Amino acid sequence: MRSTPSFAGRRAVVLHRPDPGIERLTRQLERLGLSVTVAWEPIGAGAPECDIVLVDADQGWSGLLPWDGAAAPVPVVALLASEAPGRIAWAMEQGAVAVIAKPIAASAVYPALVLAAALYAERRDLAERMARLEERVRMRPLVHAGVRAIMAARKVDEEAAYRLLRETAMRRRLTMEHVAAGIVAGAEPLPEVG
Amino acid sequence: MVKIGVLFSTTGPYAAMGRDCWDGAAFAVAELAAEGAAVEPVFVDAHGDPARYLDGARALIRDAGCRQIVGTITSLARKEVIPLVEKHDGLLWYTCPYEGFEANENVVYTGACPNQHLVPLFDYLIPRHGDRPYLVGANYVWGWEMNRLARELIMEAGGEVLGERYLPFEETAVERLVADVAARRPSFILNNLIGPASYAFLRAVRDLGRRDAAFSPERCPVVSCDLTECELEAVGPGVAAGQLAVASYFDSLASPENLDLKRRVAAHFGPGRRVSAFFAGAYTAIRMCAEAVAAAGSDEPEAVRRALAGPPRDSVFGPLRIDPRTSHAALPFHLGRITADGGFDIVASRPAIAADPYLVGRHGGRPRLRLVR
Numbered sequence: 335m336r337s338t339p340s341f342a343g344r345r346a347v348v349l350h351r352p353d354p355g356i357e358r359l360t361r362q363l364e365r366l367g368l369s370v371t372v373a374w375e376p377i378g379a380g381a382p383e384c385d386i387v388l389v390d391a392d393q394g395w396s397g398l399l400p401w402d403g404a405a406a407p408v409p410v411v412a413l414l415a416s417e418a419p420g421r422i423a424w425a426m427e428q429g430a431v432a433v434i435a436k437p438i439a440a441s442a443v444y445p446a447l448v449l450a451a452a453l454y455a456e457r458r459d460l461a462e463r464m465a466r467l468e469e470r471v472r473m474r475p476l477v478h479a480g481v482r483a484i485m486a487a488r489k490v491d492e493e494a495a496y497r498l499l500r501e502t503a504m505r506r507r508l509t510m511e512h513v514a515a516g517i518v519a520g521a522e523p524l525p526e527v528g
Numbered sequence: 529m530v531k532i533g534v535l536f537s538t539t540g541p542y543a544a545m546g547r548d549c550w551d552g553a554a555f556a557v558a559e560l561a562a563e564g565a566a567v568e569p570v571f572v573d574a575h576g577d578p579a580r581y582l583d584g585a586r587a588l589i590r591d592a593g594c595r596q597i598v599g600t601i602t603s604l605a606r607k608e609v610i611p612l613v614e615k616h617d618g619l620l621w622y623t624c625p626y627e628g629f630e631a632n633e634n635v636v637y638t639g640a641c642p643n644q645h646l647v648p649l650f651d652y653l654i655p656r657h658g659d660r661p662y663l664v665g666a667n668y669v670w671g672w673e674m675n676r677l678a679r680e681l682i683m684e685a686g687g688e689v690l691g692e693r694y695l696p697f698e699e700t701a702v703e704r705l706v707a708d709v710a711a712r713r714p715s716f717i718l719n720n721l722i723g724p725a726s727y728a729f730l731r732a733v734r735d736l737g738r739r740d741a742a743f744s745p746e747r748c749p750v751v752s753c754d755l756t757e758c759e760l761e762a763v764g765p766g767v768a769a770g771q772l773a774v775a776s777y778f779d780s781l782a783s784p785e786n787l788d789l790k791r792r793v794a795a796h797f798g799p800g801r802r803v804s805a806f807f808a809g810a811y812t813a814i815r816m817c818a819e820a821v822a823a824a825g826s827d828e829p830e831a832v833r834r835a836l837a838g839p840p841r842d843s844v845f846g847p848l849r850i851d852p853r854t855s856h857a858a859l860p861f862h863l864g865r866i867t868a869d870g871g872f873d874i875v876a877s878r879p880a881i882a883a884d885p886y887l888v889g890r891h892g893g894r895p896r897l898r899l900v901r
Contacts (some may be wrong), residue, residue: 337680342888358633365631365854367888439614440605440632444886 339448342367345383349373349398350390350413355438359388359413362443376400384408386447388434391425392416399428409454411446413438431457473511480514529566530821532557532814533588535599535609540576540724541697545601545806548758549623552803553598555796569817570594581605589616595827596621597829597886598813599679601711601806602858603669605629610635619829621817623809625776627673634829636836637811637856638848642677643884644751644805645774645812648861650681653751653878658715659687663753665720666728674720674753690714695721700728707776709734710743719752726755727763734767745770745865756804760870775858776845777805786844792873802871806842816841846880858894864874 346368350356360370371384376398391401391412403408406509411506414425415436432450434442477499484495499517503510534553537546550571557569570592572584588594589612597613598621600606606622613620613634620635628641653661663678665671671694680691690712693705702725709717721729732751737743755763770866779790779802787810793801816836824831833852840847840858850860858880864872879885884890 338677338887338890340886340888340890362631365888366886439611441610441630444629516687 339451340367341386341447341451344368344385346370346386346388347373347377347384348388348413349394350388351393355436357460359434359438359441359443362440366444366447386411386450388413389425389428389430391421391428391430391433392436394424394428396424396427401429404428405429408452409447411450412521424490429454433468470509470511473509473515477510477514478509480517483517529568530596530818530827531568531570531592531594532817533585533592533594533597533599533784534571534810534814535567535574535581535584535597536601536810537574537576537605539573542576542601544759545624545754545756545764545804546576547809548756548806549599549601551811552799552807553814555793555807556627556814556818558796559792560815562672565818565822567814570815572599573669578604578608580814585609586613589613590619594751596817596821596827596832598623598810598817600624603737606635617829619827620830621813623813624806627670627677628887631671631854631856631885633833633855635855636813636833636850637709637814637818637854637883637885638809638845638850638859639857640776640861641672641856641858641883641885643887643889644776644859644861644881646674647679647681647890648878648881649751649774649863649870650678650685652684652863653716654682654687657686657749660690660715662686662691662709662712662714662717663689663720664693664695664717665698666710666722666725670754672720675718677844678718682691687715695725695729697723697725699725700889702728702732705729706732706736709733713742714748716748717750719750719755722754726752727759730763730768745772755866756806757871758804758811760866760898765870766868768866769852771866772875773864773866773872775805775862775864775872777803777808778862778864778874780802780864780872780874781844781862783844783846785842785846789844803844810846812843816843823881851882852894854881854883854885856885858882 346363348370350374351374356372363370384400386409388411391414410429412425412430412433413436414433431453432446432448480499481492484498485492497514499510503513536549538550560567562568570588572588574580574584588597595618597711600609600622601624603626609620610632621640622635622637624639626639659682665675673691682689691708719770749770749772753774756775757779793803819828820832820835824835836854839898846860857885860880861878862874863876865875
């Protein structure tokens with residue numbers, strides 16, 4: 335780990351009925367540099383005005399959060415006393431990636447936030463990478479078509495054609511799929527090659 | 529009658545610190561008794577055993593009825609005791625320097641955390657000695673976390689950590705470690721070792737400095753954040769002379785409060801007794817605790833914490849203020865150079881620094897984590 339995780343200036347929404355434990359949680363979050371809003375009603379659809387959500391998984395209901403797990407736009411931490419599998423599943427469906435057990439111990443808060451933020455970022459990065467890779471797999475036939483077009487136009491073998499396509503893409507700072515699409519469409523005579 | 533539990537270890541690898549804490553607490557209790565204060569101390573010795581800290585705290589709270597406990601030195605012991613103190617709604621007074629990243633409402637922290645020791649220390653050291661240190665530490669959370677923060681500070685300064693090694697408290701075979709230090713030629717050495725390992729390391733570096741002037745204390749100091757007057761005898765007379773240490777208090781402070789304390793300590797313990805930050809910390813905590821309980825009219829933690837808020841009180845640490853938000857004391861920074869006769873010459877100081885246990889202020893406004901909506 336490189337730098338110390340810090341939550342200074344971040345905004346937390348705590349979805350829980352107010353009680354002394356939640357007051358203690360709020361004070362601990364404030365010690366970590368967060369500003370805190372406590373609410374016990376569904377938060378608005380779309381992007382919530384916060385950086386992290388802590389939600390009562392014991393009494394939370396579907397619709398309390400306006401997203402399902404995969405699409406959670408911020409890290410979610412479950413506040414949980416129950417061990418019931420159904421409540422744990424509900425928490426996961428909301429996108430929870432960390433749990434703070436109730437009654438809340440002060441020492442549980444910072445670790446849960448660090449874990450939730452890191453796992454959330456990792457999950458989001460993986461989803462982005464997956465989307466990029468899926469796009470590239472989808473475009474593979476186009477690359478093959480582009481390579482065949484270059485082979486015919488330049489009288490080169492497949493390996494050389496592929497290399498030409500890749501170098502052109504790098505020079506133009508485009509993906510190979512992009513350049514191949516242009517060639518196949520007849521719009522790209524590979525001007526800067528050869 | 530205020531019952532105050534005192535929970536330290538007078539034997540074990542960090543016994544020198546424990547004995548000074550114990551003596552500081554006992555001295556405060558003796559003074560309070562002489563002043564007619566209604567304080568009843570209950571002393572428990574945990575002998576350096578984490579399990580005995582837990583048993584000791586349980587005995588203090590359940591059997592002796594102490595809601596206020598002054599004690600623990602290592603973070604391991606503190607973390608053992610805190611859940612119990614929370615459960616029984618007591619208050620733990622923690623008086624030692626530690627690695628931060630904690631702020632519990634059932635604890636009053638009067639020992640320094642990193643923004644009060646390590647951060648100002650590096651502000652001082654890097655321009656004077658360079659940004660290529662070697663990090664050594666005890667093989668537990670104090671050593672690990674202090675060195676992790678040190679590495680982060682060095683990275684931010686554009687420097688390089690030349691080595692990082694860990695030893696158990698009682699490991700005294702330091703030859704290979706010191707050979708590695710000698711080979712890498714760091715700008716300075718950050719020492720977060722504890723107990724016998726630290727003493728052996730300081731002796732070996734002294735010998736290295738005699739063979740190779742590049743490792744003299746003037747050119748490549750060994751710098752510690754918890755080495756005080758109470759351990760220099762165990763290190764060996766004169767062995768660590770010239771090396772540096774950080775503390776919120778040194779015996780050599782010339783403040784009127786300290787001169788007065790030293791006069792009273794000499795009268796009680798005999799002349800020649802040096803006061804360390806550990807002694808002064810436990811002493812001050814007992815006095816503050818007794819005062820706050822008296823002012824609150826109750827030993828209920830919430831009431832005691834309320835009594836602690838408010839104007840700073842005079843102490844040998846200077847005006848001492850407990851931040852009600854973090855429950856930590858604002859503390860001065862002093863850098864001391866060890867003298868041949870086992871004291872410290874103060875070479876740099878900063879007035880009281882508010883504690884920032886989670887280093888929130890260092891990163892304020894600067895997004896360090898990608899928390900994206």
